[in-house]
Amino acid sequence: MNTITVDLVARLINEQFPEWSDLEIRPVKFSGNDNRTFHLGEHMSVRLPSAAAYAPQVEKEQLWLPILSKKLTLPIQVPLAKGKPNEEYPLPWSINKWVEGETLTHQNINDLNQFARDLGAFLLELQSIDASGGPLAGEHNFFRGGSLAVYDEESRHAIEHNKDIFNEDIIQEMWELALESEWNSKPVWVHGDIALGNLLVKDGKLCAVIDFGILGVGDPACDAAMAWTFFDKDSRKVFKDVLNMDEETWNRARGWALWKALITYNGNKNSNPKAAAESFNIVNLIVDDYESE
The missing domain is CATH 3.90.1200.10 (Aminoglycoside phosphotransferase (APH), C-terminal lobe)
Incomplete structure (x- = not known):
C-alpha cells in the first residue's frame, strides 16, 4: 500500500467527495499508530487505516459511534462520511467531525x-x-x-x-x-x-x-x-x-x-x-x- 500522504488524501477527496475538494488538508499534530489522521478544513478530519488489520475499525465506528455519542456527556468523534477503497488506497476510510481539545499531558x-x-x-x-x-x-x-x-x-x-x-x-x-x-x-x-x-x-x-x-x-x-x-x-x-x-x-x-x-x-x-x-x-x-x- 502506498504511503499515506496529504496528496493521497487530496486525490481521494477529489474523487469521492468533490464538494469538499477546496478544503485545506494537513496532518494532525499527533496521529496514532493504527490510523493516519488529517485535518479537512477547520471542522472535519480524515482518518485512514495504516494497514489492513485496522480496516474493520471503520465499519464499527460508522455503526456505533453515532449511537454512543447521543448517550455520552463528553464529545466523541462522530463519522460524517465513509470513503471507499480504490486502486491507490485499498481500504475503507472515514471523514469525521473534528473534535476540539489538546492532547492530554x-x-x-x-x-x-x-x-x-x-x-x-x-x-x-x-x-x-x-x-x-x-x-x-x-x-x-x-x-x-x-x-x-x-x-x-x-x-x-x-x-x-x-x-x-x-x-x-x-x-x-x-x-x-x-x-x-x-x-x-x-x-x-x-x-x-x-x-x-x-x-x-x-x-x-x-x-x-x-x-x-x-x-x-x-x-x-x-x-x-x-x-x-x-x-x-x-x-x-x-x-x-x-x-x-x-x-x-x-x-x-x-x-x-x-x-x-x-x-x-x-x-x-x-x-x-x-x-x-x-x-x-x-x-x-x-x-x-x-x-x-
Missing part, C-alpha cells in the same frame, strides 16, 4: 485527582449504555474486553527474557492474579485504548475522548490500565474508587497495564531507548504499587 491539566474523577465518570457512563448487539472482543479489537489469557504466552516470554532486569517473582505473581479471574457479569462497552493520545483537554479539564477503533463489549478491566501509566498513588486510588472495581477486576486491569509495558520494553530495549525507558518505568511503578498494597 501532565502539564495541561489543573488537578490530577479531578481528572481521575472525570475519566472514571466517563467510563462508567460508557459502561452503562446498553451493549446488546455490540461487537464482542476479538481480533477486530485485539481482544480488548476479552480474556488476558490470549496474551499469556507473549507475556511469559517477555518475563522470561527480562528476569535479570525486573523482579521476576513479583511480576509472575501479579500476572497469575490477573489470569485467575474473569468477568462474569453482562458485557459492557469498552473503549479499548484509554491512553494519553486519545484524551483531549480544554481549560485544564477532560473535554473529549477520541479514537474508538478498538471499541468492543466485554470486561471493562482493560480501560483502567491508565491507572498505572498516568496517575500517581493518590489519583490512582480516586480512579479506582470512582470506577467501583472489585479486587479481581482491578487485578485484571493491572494485568493489562503489565502486559503492555512488558512487551513494549522487550520489543524496544535494543532499538528504541526512549520507548524502552518509559516501559521500564511503568513496570517498576506497577511492582512498587503492588508491593505497597
Whole structure:
C-alpha cells in the first residue's frame, strides 16, 4: 500500500467527495499508530487505516459511534462520511467531525485527582449504555474486553527474557492474579485504548475522548490500565474508587497495564531507548504499587 500522504488524501477527496475538494488538508499534530489522521478544513478530519488489520475499525465506528455519542456527556468523534477503497488506497476510510481539545499531558491539566474523577465518570457512563448487539472482543479489537489469557504466552516470554532486569517473582505473581479471574457479569462497552493520545483537554479539564477503533463489549478491566501509566498513588486510588472495581477486576486491569509495558520494553530495549525507558518505568511503578498494597 502506498504511503499515506496529504496528496493521497487530496486525490481521494477529489474523487469521492468533490464538494469538499477546496478544503485545506494537513496532518494532525499527533496521529496514532493504527490510523493516519488529517485535518479537512477547520471542522472535519480524515482518518485512514495504516494497514489492513485496522480496516474493520471503520465499519464499527460508522455503526456505533453515532449511537454512543447521543448517550455520552463528553464529545466523541462522530463519522460524517465513509470513503471507499480504490486502486491507490485499498481500504475503507472515514471523514469525521473534528473534535476540539489538546492532547492530554501532565502539564495541561489543573488537578490530577479531578481528572481521575472525570475519566472514571466517563467510563462508567460508557459502561452503562446498553451493549446488546455490540461487537464482542476479538481480533477486530485485539481482544480488548476479552480474556488476558490470549496474551499469556507473549507475556511469559517477555518475563522470561527480562528476569535479570525486573523482579521476576513479583511480576509472575501479579500476572497469575490477573489470569485467575474473569468477568462474569453482562458485557459492557469498552473503549479499548484509554491512553494519553486519545484524551483531549480544554481549560485544564477532560473535554473529549477520541479514537474508538478498538471499541468492543466485554470486561471493562482493560480501560483502567491508565491507572498505572498516568496517575500517581493518590489519583490512582480516586480512579479506582470512582470506577467501583472489585479486587479481581482491578487485578485484571493491572494485568493489562503489565502486559503492555512488558512487551513494549522487550520489543524496544535494543532499538528504541526512549520507548524502552518509559516501559521500564511503568513496570517498576506497577511492582512498587503492588508491593505497597
